[in-house]
Amino acid sequence: MVETLTGHNRSNGISYNEILESDTVPPPAIFLEDSPMEPGVTTVETHRYWTKEEHDREVERLWKRVWQMACHKDDIPNVGDTHVYDIAELSFLIVRVSETEIKAFPNSCMHRGRAICDNHKQGQKALRCPFHGWSWELDGTLKEVPCQWDFPSVSKKTHSLQDVRVGEWGGFVFINPDPNCEPLEDFLGDLDRHFQIPFERRFVAAHLVKRLPCNWKIAQEAFMESYHVVGTHPVLMPAFGDANSKYDVWHNVSRAMSPDGPPSPHTDFENPNPESFPDGKAFQSFIHPISKHTFRRLEENRVEVSMPNGKSGIFDMYANYIEGDLKSADLHMCNWVGGKIAPGEEDTPIAYNDEPMRVFRDRAAKARREEMRPAWGIWLIISAMLI
Structure with a gap:
């Protein structure tokens, strides 16, 4: 059984509305409207996620009746x-x-x-x-x-x-x-x-499908809350207000909004903190904002994890121990820092680096053009000969 208490208590961080009201650019008025759930205990029985009876009930009362x-x-x-x-x-x-x-x-x-x-x-x-x-x-x-x-x-x-x-x-x-x-x-x-x-x-530029071995509600719920950020996505916390999130419910519409920019109230940061990325790059190293453990990429599938007290260990991208006096590590961070990345992404800067992301993209595009220029020259010569 999963039981949550919906109420008006909240984290020590300021509210989503307070963040919007402090912005120099006025937000859309709809963002400031509030329509929270009624306070009280919400209990969700586990059978709703796995029983055949619940599945059949959903087919009859949901998938055969809803838009x-x-x-x-x-x-x-x-x-x-x-x-x-x-x-x-x-x-x-x-x-x-x-x-x-x-x-x-x-x-x-x-x-x-x-x-x-x-x-x-x-x-x-x-x-x-x-x-x-x-x-x-x-x-x-x-x-x-x-x-x-x-x-x-x-x-x-x-x-x-x-x-x-x-x-x-x-x-x-x-x-x-x-x-x-x-x-x-x-x-x-x-x-x-x-x-x-x-x-x-808008138009469809790409269609990506990922099949998950879980009940559909499990997957859906993961994209309706920011509660999991502190445990699953700590790399976001230096510049993502997870606990500042706002949740509203209307008749057939629910809304979840989280501020991108302010640091998480779970941290002691007052402003977006680039120091969490010692190398200034997104996938090379990261200092966990709560545990203060440092994760550094040595190579693909090999991560060095260091504690403030000097203990360290080396792990693969799945947090499996390889060597060192530190025997365990955060799975999500080992995967983020030591996982597979596309060629050239090693130098991707953090989003709030001194240089905006477009500068990095322009630089990468220019390098690619220079790399391809000899081939273009040959193509132009052949074209001229054909003409």
């Missing part, structure tokens, strides 16, 4: 593009029917229930089941049934694909399997007030 983001419009930019959205044992097919219309259907053949599409596809002229070849128009209307004479009761009226409710917000495509659900606009309420970013003008 959920299925994809982005850039995932299906052209007519005939399809996107498969799976949740629990449910599967849905999102289809670009025309330049202005997107539809969704259960990803299940009306004949034997076989998935119509196993993965995302582009430029489909029709939706065709790969088992017996039944097919539908992009708008879900039954198109063709092989050996139609064997199915006298099958028609467009009886066996066209069933529509699933579709809505769009900020370029994102939402679906709701419940035909009697409220409109997406009503479900989202005044979500627009929380954003000044024109999401509808």
Whole structure:
């Protein structure tokens, strides 16, 4: 059982609102609005995270009834593009029917229930089941049934694909399997007030998927609180107000905001502290702001950890002991300092170094151009010869 007490007591650090009010640039008014949970004990039983009964309950009362983001419009930019959205044992097919219309259907053949599409596809002229070849128009209307004479009761009226409710917000495509659900606009309420970013003008530049061996709520909760920063991400504490975070709850919207810049109230820093990074670089060394242990990268998968009393030890990136009189070390810090990094990232400066990050990027880009210049020269000579 996990029990938390929601109340008005807080850390010794100033509040998120006080940080905003001290800024020389006025924040959006919505950031200063408060809508906290009611004070009191919140108890979450452990069975909600692992039992089959709870899973089935969520499928029936959540995934079959709630609006959920299925994809982005850039995932299906052209007519005939399809996107498969799976949740629990449910599967849905999102289809670009025309330049202005997107539809969704259960990803299940009306004949034997076989998935119509196993993965995302582009430029489909029709939706065709790969088992017996039944097919539908992009708008879900039954198109063709092989050996139609064997199915006298099958028609467009009886066996066209069933529509699933579709809505769009900020370029994102939402679906709701419940035909009697409220409109997406009503479900989202005044979500627009929380954003000044024109999401509808953004585009998908990359799609990253990471599958985690855990209940979905475990993964979701990790990105809804800053409580774990002190234990998991101590490297953020010199310039991240984890305990200054603010949490608000509206009807179907919850919000978590943390200030980036002020040091954590868990530390004794008054201002962002670059001294936590003795080399002035993000991945070479770090002095833990609470334990004061120093972690220094010797090479990939090899970290030296030193205590203020002089004890030290060498560990791999998983905090496994190698040698020295210090026998244990922080796993997260060993991984941060001694883990794998991309070539050239060894010199990445800390974010609040004297030189802004763009200077480092410009310098790296210039070095890369100089490295490639000989090849460009050869290409130009060949081009001139061809002309």
